[in-house]
Amino acid sequence: MSGEDGQRGGGAAGDAGPEQLALVREAVRKAKVPRAKPRTWRGAALAKELPVARVLVDKGVLHLDRYFDYAVPEELDAVAQPGVRVRVRFGAGGRNVRQGRREGGSLIDGFLVERVAESDYSGPLAALAQVVSPEPVLGPELLGLARAVADRYAGSLADVLQLAVPPRHARAEAVELGEPAPPPAAPEPGTWLRYGRGAGFLRALAGGGAPRAVWTALPGPEWAEEIARAVQATLASGRGALVVVPAGRPAARVDEALGALLGEGRHALLTADAGQEKRYREWLAVRRGAVRAVVGTRAAMFAPVRDLGLVVVWDDGDASHSDDNAPFPHVREVLELRASRDKCAFLLGSWSCTVEAAQLVESGWAVPVVAGREQVRAAAPLVRTVGDGDLARDEAARAARLPSLAWQVAREGLRDGPVLVQVPRRGYVPRMACARCREPARCRHCAGPLEARDGAGALLCGWCGREEGGWHCPECGGYRLRAQIVGARRTAEELGRAFPAVPVRTSGREQVLDTVPGTPALVVSTPGAEPVAEGGYAAALLLDGWAMLGRPDLRAGEDALRRWIGAAALVRNQGDGGTVVVVAEPTLRPVQALVRWDPVGHAVRELAERAELGFPPVSRMAAVSGPAQAVLDFLEAVELPPDAEVLGPVPMDAPPVTGAASDTGAGRARRVGAPAAGEPWERALIRVPPGSGASLAGALKSAQAARMARGVSEGARVRIRVDPLDIG
DNA sequence: AGCACGCCGACT
């Protein structure tokens, strides 16, 4: 409430330039209105130096995505430093200068961005109402990064800051922090020696360099310790390090590895499931420089690590790395921005390989860190396939839903260890089957799965896209279909009956198991929820591969391969008898890549194909979705760069695919732009060639800002997403 | 989002 009272009483009007304007305006407008003193800070004592504060008001709306100037009252001078949280009066009421109505607008939160000597705003300035806390939470690096992310994703700075700066907790702020520990010694390369450029990468980090690498990790549990060593090497150079992983479980693994390597108290763990106080306390310890190393989940990508020397993203193909709040930034992209802006090292690690990662290598931005073929063979399990042809010939398979090869491998594996069974999540894909005899409905041309794409409408083949008109069951002649979804639980029950002597455990959406003992057991899991087995699994069965591959999504192949590799990496190596059976057509590219354990080759081939077709990430895309008319209006209004190409709009699938959400599925139901009840939604994709991404984002942003400023109604609003995740 | 301003028609 400070500073308010000084403005209340009357007093003579000020006569300085900017105020005069306001007065003239006022006088001209209505002579009958008594010449009131403009609401002004004059009369209240001002800060002597730099009396103007530039403030970012904390509203995500695009048309407010700029700074507003406020006067700094003398008594706030000391605490009103750049980066602090403030409260200011903001709103149209502020312009009402009629007598008796002094303060309009309401108190809203903001960040003080900068102190300057004068304002270029021509009206009278309102005073800062309050400095919430003297903690400068928004430093220049974080501000710059947030700005860059907002620009990249056609979003507002305030929206990004909401993701980047955790909510304040007063008690956490009061905690005194000790001095940061001195840099540790540079680590031994350890298992990094398995990779061609591994040891060199560590040496560069320890020597203060900024190498950038795409690292294809060998299967097995060593990755966490390898990341910890990279962090240690960076700390040894006197710089800080940041590691972002997709979920709490991998975060715990890296946390543990860091603790083992560095000792306790030298790194912070920033995950979403910590309470507000803890989160803010850890975040502050990082910002204040008391802790130099951070591991966390996606919100940690903005962690204000001092003197950042290395950023790491693990498993960038996991959908959890894509934030589900506007403007939907992706960890890999944000860390790329950080590496470029801060001139620090960059490490993207994964057992698999995304097309984007392959592009980083192809463009020369990063170097590949990979193991030689003999290392891969030594670390990976043996992979065998069961295709449709085998299935058709396999009577036992049809009866029991499990191919004979899978039976055999499971039985053998169970002799000396646990066997992992990966089953796609229930509802992953609408899988159609004969309502009478449960025979799966397959395309008569390619044997691909038939899917009911647009609600009650036609049946389409998930592979070749041919429409199936008059389907009838080749087995029993039935003509009614129903979705046949066999989830993990039922699979577990069936397997339990088949191997009555063996315990069956399930891990999935509702309950994720972290680890299982190394004793014989069947472990049924959905993708991403696989427990780690002590000593590794003896075998793994990857069931219903076609369902993973058949998703109508550009990433279906890459995603399936990633999930298979994610499961197969938990299996013992070939030398120790580790075997994987994947039930999917062996001629398909992702299946071959799994058999050869060559995720990079797969990504490189995908990348070439995407380039040819003009698909992302080679071109950049943005999705504009909303009610049909709203999308059309938006496309009419937006001034796109000349090389932009508009695809569509086309009606959106209803309901939207939910299977592409995060891996564990632990997250809440994801709103992928669900059409409001009754209203038909459409989506247009806008594509630009490489290099025009920024101008596309700029154009989308200004068009959206203009529309929002005009206050378009709820039903006329469109949603913009740069780099949409699921493009059919 | 709010909220005031201003330019048009109906009424005292």
Add this chain to the structure above:
DNA sequence: GTCGGCGTGCTC
């Protein structure tokens, strides 16, 4: 003349 409709534009 004056009240009040809502369309437009601004918020330091």
